[in-house]
Amino acid sequence: MKPMIRGLLAGTALSMAAAPLSAETLRLLTWGSYAPDEVIEKFEAEYPDIDVEVTFSNNEEMIAKLRATGGTGFDLAQPSHDRVNAAQQEYNIYKPLDMSKIDTDVMTPNLLEGVAANTTIDGEVYSVPHQWGTSGIMVNQAEASGVTGWGDLCNEEYQGRTSMRLRRTILLGMGFAMGYDPFALYDDKEAYQEMLNEVTQKLIDCKSVIKTYWTGGDDLSALMLSGEVVVSETWDSTAFKIYAENPDIVFVPPETGALAWIDTFTIPRGGEADDAAYKWINFVMRPEIVKLMSASTGAIAAVPNGIELLPDDKRAAVEVAFDQSDLDNLKFFANIPPGLEDMEGMALEQIKAASGN
């Protein structure tokens, strides 16, 4: 027995001695599926002295978490491009990027410039693009045809068979469908409120048509795949994943333009592993890693051949969904000015609380 215990002790001591070698930890704050195990393993194999820890979140929770800690606790975050500027100005939770440490050459130039334009404060850039995708409509073509836009979610033909997520995207989409340009109204709070009132009324009237509000990608997938819902608001990535299981279910960019978001890389103000963060950014933009990443997320990487690097089933889904005119018609989310979310929040509460059947 004795030698065995000694052996165990020696082993423990060894492993403890080995631990300090992997001194650095990279704490990622990102979206579900944006840090697949395979990618993390490859990264840790290449940089054995870095440990990757992942926390899954969404735009709102990312900001809330970083706001609560004053920007500490994470080393790299991935908010969408329109959510960086106001959050930074109001809560000072990020720090400027050192562009010399990022291989910006591999990124799609117009996305890089677009994100930089959105996230430049006092001449400093806070974000670079990672992946992009859109929000639009998902249709089960076996059950519904002729769906062209956001307004069809309220079409009585699909009574009890439509769904949406009760968040700001649907307010904007319905705004476009009703002939407004919400992004142009962002800076005119009164005009924006007027639009919100119209949209709120429309969505309250719409409640009798929809089945339920979905709350997450899994929820939505279950509703669509079971056939309980035939037309729904969706992220395109969710629709692309579902297409692989049921090719009747396709993504339809609304005629007013699919709403496009770019998820970024942004470094929290209290980040303690900037070098590791830059290494991660450069690592996941490599073509072979982009392939793995896109297979997991269903979103398109911000590299010039992003669509080609999608796995076959998803590329097929994208090709069914978008033609060039749809891509030209994309509406990229504009920077949200401070205070807008509060107005939208009120509208959403009113819609949720209104009784319809």
Next chain:
Amino acid sequence: MSRDAGRLSLILLFAPFALWIGLLIILPQIGIGYISLREKVGINEYEFGFKNYADFAQAAVYRNTLFRTAWISILVTMLALVLGFPISYYIAKIARERSRAALFLMCLIPLWVSDLVRAYGWIVLLRETGVVSTALVSMGVINEPIEMLYNDVTVIIGLVYTVILFMIVPLVSTMQGMDDSLLEAGFNLGGSRLTVFRRIVVPYAMPGIVAGCIIVFMITAGSYLTPVLLGGKNSSWFTEQIYNQFITRYNWEAGATFGVLLLLFTSLVVWLGLRLTGQSLATTVAKDT
């Protein structure tokens, strides 16, 4: 010397509890109360005042949701009491000594699974293409699949299921102490079943009833997952609005105000409940036996 030692051990024993209450309950409440009195006038500019409370009073949406939450919580509490009382009585008085532990354990088992899993369990059962609907269709009871999810009834079922245990445990432990001879005496003196139940069982179980009702009501009013997951397009719940204020609207001030209001309102409901039923904490929950 020994008195000092005794005092020291008392302090040491008391310290974890005091730290818990102080750091995790009282301090955060003070923080929430402080934030709720902060008025936002611009970016990073704040003033003190009661504007957040005034805003709440003016917005019918929030007031109605608070009342709705309270009303459903009261309903859930009553249902849990009605359903839980016979079960507790059976476990405490009728079941044999040996099966008692097993029965009690069976009530406890659902607690071993997280809230989230239990809610998804109900979703799998009740959705339109779910187990119950499919079974009914295949047995020919109904022709078309029916949706049993996404309405208030489902929310109430889910909540009662989640909280009934917190009713049963205090009820069983109070009724276990009841001497059977009390019941026999009641019957011997010519009392009917109803009289014995009303005059002997209920008064004896009252501390358990009050404790169970308070716990269940508070848990229900403060629950988040069950109403959000099982509720449909019309099921607003007050805790959901608190979440929305903090997370999606970045409005910590309003969220904190709602938090304080929920605490005050539920406390008020409990106080009213005690008043209306002629009970007080001193004579029930904190009663010397």
